[in-house]
Amino acid sequence: MSGIYIHIPFCKQACHYCDFHFSTNMGKKEAMVLALIKELELRKDEFKEEVVQTIYLGGGTPSVLNTAEIDQIIEAVYSNYTVLGAPEITLEANPDDLSKEKIEELAKSPINRLSIGIQSFFEEDLKMMNRAHNSKEAEDCIVLAKNYFDNISIDLIYGIPGMNNDRWISNIEKALDYGVPHISSYALTVEPKTALKAFIDKGLIPTVDDELAEVHFHILVEKLEAAGFINYEISNFGKPGYFSRNNTAYWQGKKYLGIGPSAHSYDVIRRGWNINNNAKYIKAIAQNELPIEVEVLSKTDRYNEYIMTGLRTIWGVSLERIKTEFGQKFYAYLAQQAHKKIEDGLLYIEKDHLLVSKKGKFLSDGIAADLFLVNLS
Ligand SMILES: C[S@@+](CC[C@H](N)C(=O)[O-])C[C@H]1O[C@@H](n2cnc3c(N)ncnc32)[C@H](O)[C@@H]1O
Ligand SMILES: C[S@@+](CC[C@H](N)C(=O)[O-])C[C@H]1O[C@@H](n2cnc3c(N)ncnc32)[C@H](O)[C@@H]1O
Numbered sequence: 001m002s003g004i005y006i007h008i009p010f011c012k013q014a015c016h017y018c019d020f021h022f023s024t025n026m027g028k029k030e031a032m033v034l035a036l037i038k039e040l041e042l043r044k045d046e047f048k049e050e051v052v053q054t055i056y057l058g059g060g061t062p063s064v065l066n067t068a069e070i071d072q073i074i075e076a077v078y079s080n081y082t083v084l085g086a087p088e089i090t091l092e093a094n095p096d097d098l099s100k101e102k103i104e105e106l107a108k109s110p111i112n113r114l115s116i117g118i119q120s121f122f123e124e125d126l127k128m129m130n131r132a133h134n135s136k137e138a139e140d141c142i143v144l145a146k147n148y149f150d151n152i153s154i155d156l157i158y159g160i161p162g163m164n165n166d167r168w169i170s171n172i173e174k175a176l177d178y179g180v181p182h183i184s185s186y187a188l189t190v191e192p193k194t195a196l197k198a199f200i201d202k203g204l205i206p207t208v209d210d211e212l213a214e215v216h217f218h219i220l221v222e223k224l225e226a227a228g229f230i231n232y233e234i235s236n237f238g239k240p241g242y243f244s245r246n247n248t249a250y251w252q253g254k255k256y257l258g259i260g261p262s263a264h265s266y267d268v269i270r271r272g273w274n275i276n277n278n279a280k281y282i283k284a285i286a287q288n289e290l291p292i293e294v295e296v297l298s299k300t301d302r303y304n305e306y307i308m309t310g311l312r313t314i315w316g317v318s319l320e321r322i323k324t325e326f327g328q329k330f331y332a333y334l335a336q337q338a339h340k341k342i343e344d345g346l347l348y349i350e351k352d353h354l355l356v357s358k359k360g361k362f363l364s365d366g367i368a369a370d371l372f373l374v375n376l377s
């Protein structure tokens with residue numbers, strides 16, 4: 001099982017909180033599509049033993065591409081890689097791009113999973129975050145998309161300053177009313193060098209309140225679980241049969257190739273990062289150079305990575321795998337570090353797997369960090 005991630009580095013406008021790589025200058029869109037296709041060709045040997053099971057167009061905003069561009073990119077995957085018979089092919093889309101015509105066209109393309117960046121159904125939140133869509137577009141696009149796509153996910157953000165519990169509950173209830181089978185939901189994070197950070201520093205908007213985010217997270221888990229969703233990863237909830245195969249492969253440590261500026265790649269022993277500059281990326285690819293920085297992962301890096309991702313998921317960390325893949329020294333260290341957290345009710349062991357309890361869930365990244373190793377190899 002392996003996946004290909006393709007980063008589309010353009011957005012119509014910058015959301016105040018976002019530090020992902022994108023440009024609002026669409027002038028290079030055509031050249032970028034050609035460069036992405038060429039990178040797919042240049043890197044095909046890295047995946048010559050692999051069967052691609054998921055293709056994910058993320059961003060940035062992939063829905064700024066027209067369907068001919070989307071088709072060309074997916075075609076380049078098929079012509080250079082071995083692709084499973086029925087792969088999951090996701091497109092991240094923003095509501096303001098999803099007109100009826102666009103959705104109809106997308107439905108004719110190979111895309112079979114639509115991940116829509118709703119974030120909130122409320123005008124106040126959307127304005128505060130500087131989203132390009134309004135609340136009507138947020139609602140209309142789901143109704144339209146449901147006529148053409150079965151596998152739909154929406155993204156929602158919580159812990160937004162000014163968002164009280166009632167507004168957050170309404171957002172969740174609207175998502176449930178629309179009957180989407182998958183929801184990804186993130187706590188608003190204040191990233192350095194974003195407009196959000198500058199506004200908070202100047203006192204123009206209240207700071208993001210961690211306690212509010214934790215309350216929102218627990219409301220989210222309770223409501224979605226009651227509605228039949230499984231919280232299969234801290235930020236991801238799916239009805240049975242609708243877990244994201246792409247994300248699941250990441251969390252289970254499968255290989256993936258990241259194409260496009262800022263995309264990262266992983267092949268179990270190495271991690272690669274593409275340059276996060278559109279002009280430099282296009283120039284390098286045109287010269288048949290891969291603008292990628294590669295880091296070889298030590299055993300300790302791989303252990304830390306497995307602890308971090310494993311504890312975020314319902315599959316947990318396999319103690320057997322720790323013993324066989326990393327050895328007795330790693331296992332003994334983990335057992336010793338986990339002991340206190342098990343006593344405190346933050347972690348538990350079930351069927352030889354270490355898992356985060358309900359009490360520990362919101363804190364899972366911090367709990368994982370306490371189990372990290374620094375220098376064993
Ligand atoms: C990078 S966006 C790409 C997809 C699309 N452009 C969109 O906005 O939905 C993927 C997800 O990351 C979320 N995200 C980005 N920065 C975030 C932040 N600082 N805090 C919480 N969520 C964030 C977005 O809101 C979105 O749901
Ligand atoms: C994991 S995705 C959000 C999940 C998604 N809404 C879904 O369909 O379930 C969040 C963002 O992570 C980023 N991302 C995912 N894989 C990446 C990769 N290999 N390289 C760079 N960015 C990546 C993209 O910006 C993407 O928008």
Ligand code: SF4
Pocket residue numbers: 010011013014015018019020022059060061094117
């Ligand atoms: S959240 Fe999505 S639309 Fe907003 S700037 Fe980031 S990538 Fe672009």
